[in-house]
Every structure is written in C-alpha cells, then in structure tokens.
Amino acid sequence: MRLAVLAALLVPALALASQEPPPVVLSHSVTGSVRVAHPFLVNLKVASVAGETLAGHVKVVAAPALSANTLAADVQLAPRSGGALAIPVTAHAAGLHELDLQWMADDLHPALATLRLFVRVPVEGEGRVLTLADILASEAVSRDADQPRTFPLVRQGLLEAAPAKVITGQLFFHAYGGGDLPARRVTAELYREKGKKRELVETTTVDREGRFSFPLPTDAASAKLVPVFSLATPRWNISDGSKTYAWEAPALDHVEGGQDIGTLSFPQGQVAAEAIWIHNDLNRALDFWEASGVDLSWWTSIPVTYPGSGDYFSWDTVNLTKPFQWDVTLHEFGHAIFHYGSSATGAGGSHKIDECYSKGLAWSEGWASWHAAVVHEARDSEDAKFEFMVPRRAPIRVENVPADVCHGDANEWRVTAALWDVYDTHVDADDSCAVDFATMWGAMREGHHVGEIKKYIDVLRPHLDAATQAAMDKALKQNTIGE
Numbered sequence: 001m002r003l004a005v006l007a008a009l010l011v012p013a014l015a016l017a018s019q020e021p022p023p024v025v026l027s028h029s030v031t032g033s034v035r036v037a038h039p040f041l042v043n044l045k046v047a048s049v050a051g052e053t054l055a056g057h058v059k060v061v062a063a064p065a066l067s068a069n070t071l072a073a074d075v076q077l078a079p080r081s082g083g084a085l086a087i088p089v090t091a092h093a094a095g096l097h098e099l100d101l102q103w104m105a106d107d108l109h110p111a112l113a114t115l116r117l118f119v120r121v122p123v124e125g126e127g128r129v130l131t132l133a134d135i136l137a138s139e140a141v142s143r144d145a146d147q148p149r150t151f152p153l154v155r156q157g158l159l160e161a162a163p164a165k166v167i168t169g170q171l172f173f174h175a176y177g178g179g180d181l182p183a184r185r186v187t188a189e190l191y192r193e194k195g196k197k198r199e200l201v202e203t204t205t206v207d208r209e210g211r212f213s214f215p216l217p218t219d220a221a222s223a224k225l226v227p228v229f230s231l232a233t234p235r236w237n238i239s240d241g242s243k244t245y246a247w248e249a250p251a252l253d254h255v256e257g258g259q260d261i262g263t264l265s266f267p268q269g270q271v272a273a274e275a276i277w278i279h280n281d282l283n284r285a286l287d288f289w290e291a292s293g294v295d296l297s298w299w300t301s302i303p304v305t306y307p308g309s310g311d312y313f314s315w316d317t318v319n320l321t322k323p324f325q326w327d328v329t330l331h332e333f334g335h336a337i338f339h340y341g342s343s344a345t346g347a348g349g350s351h352k353i354d355e356c357y358s359k360g361l362a363w364s365e366g367w368a369s370w371h372a373a374v375v376h377e378a379r380d381s382e383d384a385k386f387e388f389m390v391p392r393r394a395p396i397r398v399e400n401v402p403a404d405v406c407h408g409d410a411n412e413w414r415v416t417a418a419l420w421d422v423y424d425t426h427v428d429a430d431d432s433c434a435v436d437f438a439t440m441w442g443a444m445r446e447g448h449h450v451g452e453i454k455k456y457i458d459v460l461r462p463h464l465d466a467a468t469q470a471a472m473d474k475a476l477k478q479n480t481i482g483e
Contacts, residue, residue, distance in 0.1 A: 065093040327372050
C-alpha cells in the first residue's frame with residue numbers, strides 16, 4: 001500500500017523555523033485547461049506581511065510527470081506588498097501529480113515559503129489544480145457540522161476467531177520509508193449511531209501491535225456501531241487547524257456476539273493519512289521520554305497543526321508543513337516541550353543556522369534541535385546528524401560541526417552540538433562527558449528561567465561531580481562555548 005503525498009493550500013516551509021510565523025504568503029490561480037500534453041499557466045502571487053523589504057527568488061519543483069519552467073526569477077517585496085508570476089506547466093501523464101512553488105529568501109532560510117499543489121490530470125477532458133481543502137472535502141465522510149469529520153479505512157480481511165463480548169481488530173499505516181507499521185497510541189472510539197447523530201460508547205488506545213478492543217455494548221444486537229480512530233491523544237492532538245484527523249471503520253450492524261473486524265489500514269492514496277507520519281515521530285519522542293524515567297505530569301495534549309502556514313511553534317501550537325521531515329517535526333515539538341515543560345526562556349526571530357545572532361534565540365533554537373537529536377539519534381553515534389533540516393547545509397551534523405559555522409553561544413548549531421557533547425557517550429577529542437538526560441532535563445525544570453546556554457550550565461553544574469564538571473567544560477570549549 002502506498003500513500004499519496006499530502007498537499008497543502010498555503011504551506012510556507014521554514015527549513016529550521018523560528019518561533020514566529022513566516023513573513024511571506026503564497027497563493028495561486030490557474031489559466032487554461034489541465035490536459036495531458038496541453039500547457040496551462042499557474043499564476044503565483046507572493047505577498048509579504050513583513051515590515052521590511054524582503055529579497056528572494058522563485059523556484060518550481062515539479063513531479064516527474066509534470067514539467068514546468070524552472071525559475072530563478074528575482075523577487076523584491078516592499079513592506080507589506082506583493083508580486084505575481086505566471087509559470088507554464090505541462091502534464092505528460094494522467095494522474096495526481098505534485099507541484100511545489102517555492103519562494104526562496106536571500107537573507108533568511110532557503111525554501112522559506114512553499115505552495116504545494118496537486119495537479120489532477122484525467123485521460124480525457126479537463127483536470128484541476130487542487131488544494132488541500134479540495135481534496136479533504138472530496139474524501140471526508142459527509143456528516144452534520146457538529147459531528148467529527150472522518151475518513152474511511154480499508155478492511156484487509158477478517159481474522160478467524162471472534163472473542164466473546166468484545167469488538168476487536170488491528171490498525172496499521174504505511175510508513176514514509178515503506179512497509180506497514182502498527183498505528184499505536186492512536187485513540188480508538190466506539191460510537192452508537194442513530195440516524196445522523198452519534199453517541200460515544202467507549203474509548204481506548206491502539207496498542208504496540210496495532211490491536212484495539214472494545215467491550216460489547218449491552219444493546220449491540222439492536223444498534224449500529226462505528227469504530228473511529230483519531231490523532232487526539234493525551235499527549236498531542238494533530239489537526240488541519242480546525243478538526244482533528246480521524247478515520248472510521250466499516251459500521252457494525254446488530255452484533256450479537258464477539259466481533260473481530262480484522263485488519264484495518266489507511267487507504268492507498270488518502271491525502272489525510274500522512275498526518276500519521278507526524279504521529280509516528282511523536283510516538284518515538286514519547287518512547288524516549290518515558291524511557292528516561294522523568295515526571296511527565298506537565299505534558300498536556302499539545303496542539304499540532306498540519307499543514308500549518310510554516311514550520312514553527314507559536315501561540316502554544318506546533319505548525320508543520322511536510323510530515324516526513326522527522327527532524328523538523330522533532331525540532332518544532334522540542335519548542336513545545338521547552339515551552340510547556342521547562343522553566344527556561346527563549347527568543348524568536350529570523351536566523352541562519354550558521355551565523356550568530358542573540359544568545360536567547362540561539363539557546364531556544366539550539367535546545368529544540370538537541371531535543372530532535374536525543375530522540376532520534378543513538379547516544380553513542382559517531383556522526384549524529386539531521387536529514388531534512390536546512391537543505392542549504394544538509395546534512396546538519398551535530399557531532400561534527402563544520403569549521404565555518406559562527407563560533408560561540410550566539411549560534412544555535414554550536415549550542416545544539418555543545419548540549420549533545422555534554423549528553424552523548426561517543427568520545428572524540430576533548431569530549432568525554434556523558435550526562436544522562438534525566439539530569440539535564442531536571443536542570444531545565446528548576447525554575448531559574450535560564451535564557452542562554454551558559455546560564456543553563458551554571459544551573460546544571462551543581463548536579464555533577466567534579467570529574468564530570470571538568471569533562472563538561474572541555475566539551476563546551478571544544479564546541480566554542482566558553483572561549
């Protein structure tokens with residue numbers, strides 16, 4: 001089973017995002033019919049919401065079945081003004097094909113704003129250039145406005161045994177890298193349906209093997225029951241900005257005994273299903289946090305918007321644009337952890353990962369990237385690195401920072417690497433320090449409201465013995481912190 005790539009209406013993507021929304025918005029219109037081998041125009045509008053002049057250029061990234069003029073057209077936007085370009089596009093095959101229109105900044109991050117579209121090309125007749133809203137509307141189950149919007153699941157086959165007095169089954173999703181994985185920690189709900197209204201009967205959670213189980217309601221023999229699975233969990237809630245992503249299994253009518261509804265999966269080509277890739281990355285984060293043994297009572301259900309208007313954390317919400325970017329997801333969720341769980345303070349604003357700016361911004365951005373590293377990379381890795389973060393400098397190496405990166409505690413890359421060398425167990429040069437995560441997190445929780453890495457180290461230091469303190473100082477100096 002292969003899932004389609006999820007599109008977005010307006011998806012400005014920060015390669016390594018700040019805590020502020022991006023200052024550019026993209027929109028589009030279409031001139032001409034969309035047919036195989038028939039050129040049409042995508043009219044791109046670039047609008048600045050910034051208070052200063054922004055300089056950049058436009059780039060087109062088309063799927064293999066599309067061709068488009070690859071532009072490097074310079075665009076200079078006056079404060080709070082816009083510009084427009086017409087881009088010729090030709091489809092060479094029928095089907096649903098992706099088209100990215102990128103506005104790339106000269107003085108911020110590459111790929112600051114990306115408008116991801118789908119071009120639907122039929123064999124005959126006209127096609128459409130679709131937005132996420134178009135596709136979601138066509139896939140969603142029609143229901144009253146006060147009922148949850150859901151998407152259909154596919155039943156792949158029934159199991160042989162049906163446990164008595166239980167409704168059970170398994171739920172899987174197709175991973176970005178291939179293969180089917182259990183949809184663990186997805187919230188499973190059983191509804192009783194009467195006409196167009198639904199009443200919640202039971203709530204449970206999909207386990208590590210993808211299994212779920214509901215007690216059979218006493219009125220099951222006379223009721224219509226609908227299992228619904230959502231990404232509203234006790235630790236996060238992934239939505240499109242208005243409604244939580246949810247899917248429903250085929251309805252069960254007049255169940256008189258136990259019912260095994262078999263193996264369910266997210267259907268091939270369902271646009272919304274890619275939101276579970278984000279859920280899967282957050283599962284990995286929660287696994288790490290639970291294994292660390294720290295108190296998680298502070299961890300509420302953190303809002304995650306996908307697709308967001310960029311990759312950033314703002315107004316208590318994580319915003320994401322591309323669900324397969326595990327490092328960006330864990331970085332932005334790191335901002336949320338920093339905000340919800342620690343007493344530390346940070347700063348927002350524009351920044352380049354290899355340049356220096358304020359110590360507060362470097363601290364909060366560097367800590368968020370360190371969070372992504374500790375969750376995803378092995379603690380003894382010889383070359384811990386990020387795959388998708390900041391394509392201009394990718395891969396972003398945490399263990400081996402390039403020499404041309406700005407030195408000191410006013411650079412986020414250096415802060416990330418310094419925190420990593422304090423934590424990791426790989427010995428290289430003057431790095432022989434290895435402070436466990438629980439101790440490092442405990443210093444974040446002490447209430448000192450640290451706003452830069454050196455002040456954080458001052459809080460951490462009393463928790464370490466003399467030998468570890470000396471090793472930490474050497475690791476920091478190796479990372480140009482404390483020079």
